[in-house]
Amino acid sequence: MGDTIMLENVSLVRNKKPIVKNINWNVNKGEHWAVLGLNGSGKTTLLNLVMGYSWATTGQVSVLGLSLGKIDLNELRKRIGWVSSSFQERMRPYDSAEDIVISGKHASIGVYESITEKDHERALHLMEQLGCIHLYNRTYQFCSQGERQKLLIARALMAKPELLILDEATTGLDFLSREGLMKGIAEIAKSPEAPVMIFVTHHIEEIMPLFNKTLLIRDGEIFSSGETKEIVSSHALSEFFNMRVNIEWREKRPWIKI
Numbered sequence: 001m002g003d004t005i006m007l008e009n010v011s012l013v014r015n016k017k018p019i020v021k022n023i024n025w026n027v028n029k030g031e032h033w034a035v036l037g038l039n040g041s042g043k044t045t046l047l048n049l050v051m052g053y054s055w056a057t058t059g060q061v062s063v064l065g066l067s068l069g070k071i072d073l074n075e076l077r078k079r080i081g082w083v084s085s086s087f088q089e090r091m092r093p094y095d096s097a098e099d100i101v102i103s104g105k106h107a108s109i110g111v112y113e114s115i116t117e118k119d120h121e122r123a124l125h126l127m128e129q130l131g132c133i134h135l136y137n138r139t140y141q142f143c144s145q146g147e148r149q150k151l152l153i154a155r156a157l158m159a160k161p162e163l164l165i166l167d168e169a170t171t172g173l174d175f176l177s178r179e180g181l182m183k184g185i186a187e188i189a190k191s192p193e194a195p196v197m198i199f200v201t202h203h204i205e206e207i208m209p210l211f212n213k214t215l216l217i218r219d220g221e222i223f224s225s226g227e228t229k230e231i232v233s234s235h236a237l238s239e240f241f242n243m244r245v246n247i248e249w250r251e252k253r254p255w256i257k258i
């Protein structure tokens, strides 16, 4: 039984077509998951089920010990941080980087509530961990995509979530920005108050050592899930992609060759 996420025989049907089928997935404290699948495989649908934005047609969903369908979703969502590259446009261009981060405390756009010295300290600490402290006086509109992504992650962490969902967080980043972002995420994972992380990606090489668990999803079904080292192998991924691929582990990260 997963104490952070528990999906039990979950299916979601739209227009008589199953979008995800028979999903059984347990996520526990102390784990960080990479979720890997091709376009249209059901990754976003899976996250929407976890956040309560979509309802399972059949099966049971529990998140952070709460059974969805019986609880106030707003209360649950306060305990979850969600970052998607599509959030970048939701922020106000004239806000400072620091205000963008601080606004995460109340999940607001802009800072309205009174902010304490502790909040400032926390925002700066998070920016430091994510390697973007140098931005603190900069206006959001003058931050690059990679920098904005770091700010949004710091923003999501401001409210001390127990679960952090990073949905294709590296989309649109060049390889250096992407590496910088991944380094920041690894830094966050080291902290004693790190939330459980779910990292959704299309890219094998983004499965950093911190992601000790991996879930492969294909055509709405879990193809396999478990210890990353076992799930991410040449043999398993060749079967997963229906194509012969070779996985090479370098610096504890998998690299794919076709």
Ligand SMILES: Nc1ncnc2c1ncn2[C@@H]1O[C@H](COP(=O)(O)OP(=O)(O)OP(=O)(O)O)[C@@H](O)[C@H]1O
Residues within 6 Å of the ligand: 014, 015, 019, 037, 038, 039, 040, 041, 042, 043, 044, 045, 046
């Ligand atoms: N509300 C809906 N009604 C009908 N079909 C849907 C609905 N939501 C998603 N789908 C379909 O379900 C499949 C899975 O979609 P989903 O967005 O979960 O995939 P994904 O793995 O996140 O894809 P991507 O990597 O491209 O973002 C797709 O074929 C999509 O078109």
